[in-house]
Amino acid sequence: xxxxxxxxxxxxxxxxxxxxxxxxxxxxxxxxxxxxxxxxxxxxxxxxxxxxxxxxxxxxxxxxxxxxxxxxxxxxxxxxxxxxxxxxxxxxxxxxxxxxxxxxxxxxxxxxxxxxxxxxxxxxxxxxxxxxxxxxxxxxxxxxxxxxxxxxxxxxxxxxxxxxxxxxxxxxxxxxxxxx
Numbered sequence: 001x002x003x004x005x006x007x008x009x010x011x012x013x014x015x016x017x018x019x020x021x022x023x024x025x026x027x028x029x030x031x032x033x034x035x036x037x038x039x040x041x042x043x044x045x046x047x048x049x050x051x052x053x054x055x056x057x058x059x060x061x062x063x064x065x066x067x068x069x070x071x072x073x074x075x076x077x078x079x080x081x082x083x084x085x086x087x088x089x090x091x092x093x094x095x096x097x098x099x100x101x102x103x104x105x106x107x108x109x110x111x112x113x114x115x116x117x118x119x120x121x122x123x124x125x126x127x128x129x130x131x132x133x134x135x136x137x138x139x140x141x142x143x144x145x146x147x148x149x150x151x152x153x154x155x156x157x158x159x160x161x162x163x164x165x166x167x168x169x170x171x172x173x174x175x176x177x178x179x180x
Contacts, residue, residue, distance in 0.1 A: 038074050040151050043143065048072040048115040049153060051139035052161035055121055055168045056177035063126060065177050067137030068119035068163045069155070073112065074143045079150065082107040082142040085120040088156075090134040090176075096156075099135070107142060119166050124179050132180035 043049065048070050055066025067085045074081075084107045087099040110118040126132075137157040143150045161173045 035150050037076065038150050043072055043074060043151055044153055046072040049155060050161050051137055051155040051157045052163065052173045053137055053157045053177050054119065054163040054166055054172055056174055057179055058168045061168060063124045063179055064121050065124065065135055065179065066119060066121040066166055067139060067157060068117060068166060069139035070115060070117045071141045072115045074150065077113045079143055079145050080112045081110050081116055082144060083110050083118045084140040086138050087122055088136050088138055096136065117164050126180040130180060132178045135177045135179060136175060
């Protein structure tokens with residue numbers, strides 16, 4: 001009977017090998033894997049994922065910088081999209097540094113189901129006698145399902161973008177803004 005024991009052992013080992021080679025079904029379940037069905041590469045390379053400065057100290061809003069962002073939907077109608085806006089200044093060593101405003105940036109819900117834009121303006125107070133400061137914006141993006149952050153991205157401001165609202169003057173889009 002030793003050959004029977006070997007046959008049983010070989011069958012058991014073959015079954016274990018087959019299971020190991022088969023992808024787990026639970027990993028494809030959207031209830032257990034909230035990122036199931038999300039194409040992160042498509043989100044991150046989308047032409048709809050951008051940030052721009054759409055206000056840079058116009059005469060009717062002196063010392064104001066407006067940042068606008070755009071983000072694509074992730075293909076799931078109930079997932080929500082969020083943005084957070086921050087300013088950075090170019091320091092003496094030509095590095096971008098976050099402009100501290102005393103509070104961590106808050107994420108703002110901008111919608112769901114289709115590409116969305118959102119924006120925020122910052123009113124600055126230049127210091128008299130100091131040189132002008134070069135600023136840029138950074139928009140942080142999040143795609144969420146309930147409280148779970150599915151994906152996140154960040155983009156610095158770039159020129160030649162089309163803001164759907166808020167640009168001053170109309171159609172204005174820039175990568176940086178000089179204040180002071």
